Amino acid sequence: xxxxxxxxxxxxAVMMVLxxxxxxxxxxxxxxxxxxxxxxxxxxxxxxxxxAQMVADDIxxxxxxxxxxxxxxVYDTQGDATKAxxxxxxxxxxxxxxxxxxPSITGDTMAVIPVxxxxxxxxxxxxxxxxxxxxxxxxxxxTAQNDSLAVSRIYEYMQxxxxxxxxxxxxxxxxxxxxxxxxxxxxxxFGIQIISNETYGPKxxxxxxxxxxIRGTGAQAIICWGTNPGPAVVARNTRQLGLKIPxxxxxxxxxxxxxxLAGNAAEGISxxxxxxxxxxxxxxxxxxKKNLLKYKRDYMKRFGTEGDHFGGHAWDAMMLLKTAxxxxxxxxxxxxxxxxxxxxxxxxGGIFSFSPQDHAGLTKDAFxxxxxxxxxxxxxx
Amino acid sequence: xxxxxxIFQYILSGFSTGAIYALIGFGFAVIYNSTGIINFAxxxxxxxxxxxxxxxxxMNFPLPVSVIFAIATAxxxxxxxxxxxxxxxxxxxxLNLVLITIGASILxxxxxxxxxxxxxxxxxxxxxxxxxxxxxxxxxxxHLWIFSITVLIIAASRMFFNRSITxxxxxxxxxxxxxxxxxxxxxxxMVLFSFIISSAIGSLAGIIIAPLTMSSYDVGxxxxxxxxxxxxxxxxxxxxxxxxxxxxxxxxESLGAGFIxxxxxxxxxxxxxxxxxxxxxxxIFRKDETERV
Amino acid sequence: MTEAKRDILxxxxxxxxxxxAPFFFADSYILNVLVFVGINTxxxxxxxxxxxxxxxxxxxHAAFFGLGAxxxxxxTAAHSFDxxxxxxxxxxxxxxxxxxxxxxxxxLKGHYLAMATxxxxxxxxxxxxxxxxxxGGPSGLPGIPNLSLGEFSFDNDIKNxxxxxxxxxxxxxxxxxxxxxxxxxxxxxxxxxxVAARVAGVNVKNLKVQIFTMSAVxxxxxxxxxxxxxxxxxxxxxxFNFSVELVTMVIIGGLGSVYGSFMGAAILxxxxxxxxxxxxxxxxxxxxxLILIIMFMPGGLAGGFRTALERLSRSRKQGAD
Numbered sequence: 001x002x003x004x005x006x007x008x009x010x011x012x013a014v015m016m017v018l019x020x021x022x023x024x025x026x027x028x029x030x031x032x033x034x035x036x037x038x039x040x041x042x043x044x045x046x047x048x049x050x051x052a053q054m055v056a057d058d059i060x061x062x063x064x065x066x067x068x069x070x071x072x073x074v075y076d077t078q079g080d081a082t083k084a085x086x087x088x089x090x091x092x093x094x095x096x097x098x099x100x101x102x103p104s105i106t107g108d109t110m111a112v113i114p115v116x117x118x119x120x121x122x123x124x125x126x127x128x129x130x131x132x133x134x135x136x137x138x139x140x141x142x143t144a145q146n147d148s149l150a151v152s153r154i155y156e157y158m159q160x161x162x163x164x165x166x167x168x169x170x171x172x173x174x175x176x177x178x179x180x181x182x183x184x185x186x187x188x189x190f191g192i193q194i195i196s197n198e199t200y201g202p203k204x205x206x207x208x209x210x211x212x213x214i215r216g217t218g219a220q221a222i223i224c225w226g227t228n229p230g231p232a233v234v235a236r237n238t239r240q241l242g243l244k245i246p247x248x249x250x251x252x253x254x255x256x257x258x259x260x261l262a263g264n265a266a267e268g269i270s271x272x273x274x275x276x277x278x279x280x281x282x283x284x285x286x287x288x289k290k291n292l293l294k295y296k297r298d299y300m301k302r303f304g305t306e307g308d309h310f311g312g313h314a315w316d317a318m319m320l321l322k323t324a325x326x327x328x329x330x331x332x333x334x335x336x337x338x339x340x341x342x343x344x345x346x347x348x349g350g351i352f353s354f355s356p357q358d359h360a361g362l363t364k365d366a367f368x369x370x371x372x373x374x375x376x377x378x379x380x381x
Numbered sequence: 382x383x384x385x386x387x388i389f390q391y392i393l394s395g396f397s398t399g400a401i402y403a404l405i406g407f408g409f410a411v412i413y414n415s416t417g418i419i420n421f422a423x424x425x426x427x428x429x430x431x432x433x434x435x436x437x438x439x440m441n442f443p444l445p446v447s448v449i450f451a452i453a454t455a456x457x458x459x460x461x462x463x464x465x466x467x468x469x470x471x472x473x474x475x476l477n478l479v480l481i482t483i484g485a486s487i488l489x490x491x492x493x494x495x496x497x498x499x500x501x502x503x504x505x506x507x508x509x510x511x512x513x514x515x516x517x518x519x520x521x522x523x524h525l526w527i528f529s530i531t532v533l534i535i536a537a538s539r540m541f542f543n544r545s546i547t548x549x550x551x552x553x554x555x556x557x558x559x560x561x562x563x564x565x566x567x568x569x570x571m572v573l574f575s576f577i578i579s580s581a582i583g584s585l586a587g588i589i590i591a592p593l594t595m596s597s598y599d600v601g602x603x604x605x606x607x608x609x610x611x612x613x614x615x616x617x618x619x620x621x622x623x624x625x626x627x628x629x630x631x632x633x634e635s636l637g638a639g640f641i642x643x644x645x646x647x648x649x650x651x652x653x654x655x656x657x658x659x660x661x662x663x664x665i666f667r668k669d670e671t672e673r674v
Numbered sequence: 675m676t677e678a679k680r681d682i683l684x685x686x687x688x689x690x691x692x693x694x695a696p697f698f699f700a701d702s703y704i705l706n707v708l709v710f711v712g713i714n715t716x717x718x719x720x721x722x723x724x725x726x727x728x729x730x731x732x733x734x735h736a737a738f739f740g741l742g743a744x745x746x747x748x749x750t751a752a753h754s755f756d757x758x759x760x761x762x763x764x765x766x767x768x769x770x771x772x773x774x775x776x777x778x779x780x781x782l783k784g785h786y787l788a789m790a791t792x793x794x795x796x797x798x799x800x801x802x803x804x805x806x807x808x809x810g811g812p813s814g815l816p817g818i819p820n821l822s823l824g825e826f827s828f829d830n831d832i833k834n835x836x837x838x839x840x841x842x843x844x845x846x847x848x849x850x851x852x853x854x855x856x857x858x859x860x861x862x863x864x865x866x867x868x869v870a871a872r873v874a875g876v877n878v879k880n881l882k883v884q885i886f887t888m889s890a891v892x893x894x895x896x897x898x899x900x901x902x903x904x905x906x907x908x909x910x911x912x913x914f915n916f917s918v919e920l921v922t923m924v925i926i927g928g929l930g931s932v933y934g935s936f937m938g939a940a941i942l943x944x945x946x947x948x949x950x951x952x953x954x955x956x957x958x959x960x961x962x963x964l965i966l967i968i969m970f971m972p973g974g975l976a977g978g979f980r981t982a983l984e985r986l987s988r989s990r991k992q993g994a995d
Binding site for chain 2: 731733778792801804929962
């Protein structure tokens, strides 16, 4: 008797497993990611990879997308266009992903675009270059704010404060050259005259030569466009030379790290930044504030450092995909058309509104001007 | 007057970067002269010096102790490298030696990346960061450290190579390894010594510049190459030649950045390298030191 | 004569294996990787002419690869030249450049030659990076058209596979022939002892420059093919690291071995795929592999095979005399 009850129970258990099996094993939603986790742009790729993984785990913990788990497949591009293309092909042909986020840098993205356009797989790039979505490409979106928006922010401020002679000092990598292009292009519209246009190498350790040259030109302000550690060296060299004119930088260094690197020399430097940097200073009416604080808290808890806006690009890309897949399922074509229809999505980088004419989705409101005061970032008016 | 002030600043800036190139180049020359190897991992010792010092300081050791520990770390790496990868090689071609040192540099860089992450780290200045004015130009207290340590190292090594038995034995190896072996000099030991000296000097260079340039796992590559240019200009000498080579390179780079184009600053360094190699492969100081072509 | 036949037979077998490879990987990304294996083999074969046959180090070969890619890319993307014409111009002008710098550079030996070629490579890289108006600078140059024959455009992996491997097989065949020719023997003589070669009446200087030029031209062709396959190029692909990677391919495969170059190129191109399991540790594994291979297999994979072959051909030659 006992035996037969046991047997019945066993059969029941087997049947439950068998029937429940397919439900549990609903095929996961496959999302591919290409980040430059190693190589010169690892300062972008690493927080992006971490963030994407964190978001994927969060989604899975709270039941997945429409009950389906998310499977995130990350490949490292090492900032090398050839490797990016190989990895993109692998994601599309072998892993059969529904969409791809990344790559981290403009060069890798431009190399991957022909591949995804041909295969018809949506790509949400985390790189800033304006060329990525201008002209609009059918399958390509991006979450990193365009350099042009950051430039407008600075120029607007300068126009208001009657600064009209500026010197540029930009790094000779894709971030710097893209920023330089925008700085030169927009200057005229804001009545600004560029009287010195210098560059430095990504690994340079002394910029006093360029700054000495700038000192002789009578510029009213310096705009330095680069990512750590170059701008920190520029800040220190400016102080060493006793240059008293205001120093503006790009969103490339909007992190606590910059203040740590530049030390006292960071004092008084202004730059356009995503809101994540100053999340706690935002008025509570700010629509992004809640997400920003949560993102920073989660990132700190899991990785022990402060989440920055680079990681934010990956957060935005993942959440945009989630939104699109929730609405239209995970076929690449559906994701693409749903992405194009997203309006007023409140992310880390800003409020996204995509349209068939705009695959970048942000306005210059995505940036606020911040300044270093007493070793802290404060909002500028 | 204004222009003079500018030129003076260029020269002063060039002087300080040049001193670093000289120290790094010096490390190259020491190994090259006793082994005939161009050690592409030299720049990694520079990186190790800076990062290890920051690491020990963060463990709350005082600066001087951290510096000593850091030099020890780099030197140990140099010894391990020599023992495991250089000594076992017999009759290796220059090509294989080049590749093996490149392999070592990739390995050391990778190790540093895992150990200290990909971020840039700062080392506080040894004695403040208030600029010192010389006429219209400025330098930092750290530059004075760089100058004086460079002078000290060069002087000490001159003494070592000219006076001490070991130093003379190493020079003998540089002139002729086989003959040195025949007169009873332990050539293998001398090779090991050269790796010790050069990794220690390299790491010291990395330590004294870290407060100015900051440090991360990948700073070694370009610094190493520049140091090499300095050594070539100076004719691969163990002494003043490399110092003058380094200073010349630093000043030309700085003037080039000021008057020609900052974008091509690194190109200027390598064009000088090519010109020297094409027209005076024995360095610009023709007569002195060994005849190595 | 049987040996010549064996050579032809071996080559035909290899070519046949290459030609049928796509049928096994038709729908896989492996096919895409094999396209790059083709380009890298072409480059390794070119560099092997210099490194393996003439014994001259180059740590700047990525520059010639880059010159080919950029001349092709700029002419077609910005000035709408015909891709084939651009490819020809790229090969010829890179050849001329190599010929000119070949004379002073190849006077140097050993480590000095290594440093000079390295310096040349870095200068060319800086020029790609800084001439933004021409090359697009660090952000790269998009919009390079695919190669095409009339209406037939080489616009997918399988077409590019056959296009590139046609060039690669041709270069391998030429290399194999060269190796067996009088020039090949002269080159090997330079490798063994330059003085002896000179005494035996070989014009060492001219021969070295000629082979340097030829190597550069083939590398430039590989560059053009790369540009038209990728349709996008950026300076980062042509830096010092890639030069080192190319030398590593040749060394791993074995100096002087044409098939070794293929093996080296295949291994290094596929390596990142295997190293992915090490995640961020891959850089360490790569460095370690490089050291270990050189320490324990200084002759590369084809090393043993080649020495045997060489001995065979030497004894044959002695027999003929």
